[in-house]
Amino acid sequence: MAQHIRVMLVEDDPFWRERLTADLDKEPDIEVVKAASSRREALEAAASLQMDVVLMDINLSENRLDGLDTAKELMLTKRSELKIIMLTSLTDKDTIVRAFQNGAVNYIGKANFHDIARAIRDAYGGESPIHPDAAAAMRDEIRLMQLTPSEREIHELKEQGYNRTEISVMLSKSLNTIKSQIRSIRGKLLK
Template sequence: MIRVLLVDDDPLVRSGLRLMLGGAPDVRVVAEAKDGAEVAALVAEHSPDIVLMDIRMPGMDGLAATEALRARPSQGTPGSSAEERPPEVLVLTTFNSDEHVLRALRAGAAGFVLKDTPPREIVAAVRKVVAGEPVLSPAVTQQLIAQVSEGRGGREIRAERARTQLALLGDREREVAVAVGQGKTNAEIAAELYLSVPTVKTHVSRILAKLDLNNRVQIALVVYDAGGAL
């Protein structure tokens, strides 16, 4: 059962999402919040697998709440059944060109969905994120990053930082990271690099650990900042 925390200041939106997700046999809404400041306590109380997070809210907005939530250290021994990781975050927004989306992705959100997305696709997005898959297609990811990064200051600083991060990886890990940045699946990466899928998964896990990242979307952002192809 996938446990969901809904975070939105509009009670009608929360009601609609609860009704929508309630129709899925493997999804259960365990709590709701109307402000980002309520998220930490509700996560501690209900241990959701995923948070559906609105961006614009009074008080603490969804961006600050996502940054705080994903910055929480894991509890327990890494890799053990006792390890408790922060829940995944799926951002809710009304505009696919919203410049705040990039900040949410950099903070560790696994992707975003528009509020007018068909119910079936929102349920599918929740399942994908919990399974460790970003919900943005490669084309949408690159378009979004390009839109919100165009003309913004600090691009050279981000590029230098990204190249420094990628220098921490071994040759094969960098190849896997670039492939992730191109939006390829584990199976596609395995075929391209003549590896097994479990080996690719191991490389991805090591990349996340070495670079202190949360998910594949953040790997893609680092690769994009570094120039895309290494």
């Protein structure tokens, strides 16, 4: 018999925990070895159970993004052998980027739960194409990495709707410096 992909699901919402466990248990090559409901339960299970992939909810308690910290801690204890897929309803770019920085190999919105089994197989096989739920945010982040910290700050303020004069006052820089940095930002991002 072929080896099953051992999955731990970490999800605080009983509806999603039961639904995803039931769906994954129908897959012939996937075995849910643990359905944890908290950070503590996930870390304890990781210390005692063999697993290949973790499906991690980002908010394990009251919108605190503690799934991100749990993922990071799992990566520190289990290292690269563990593949973490973030599962969430959050779509903001900063959260997506933090998930990858904390060790996630993929990021899937709960609305696309039908893609989870394939994402698990891809992660287990070392082929983790980034799900469309996260791809745009990651492309944007890669483009922004070429900006200096000062340019990045100005770019973010522009994105928030501030004009050059307001940015000049906020950052205590001359208007000419702001104009020059905005030209530099445009030059780098339009390449």
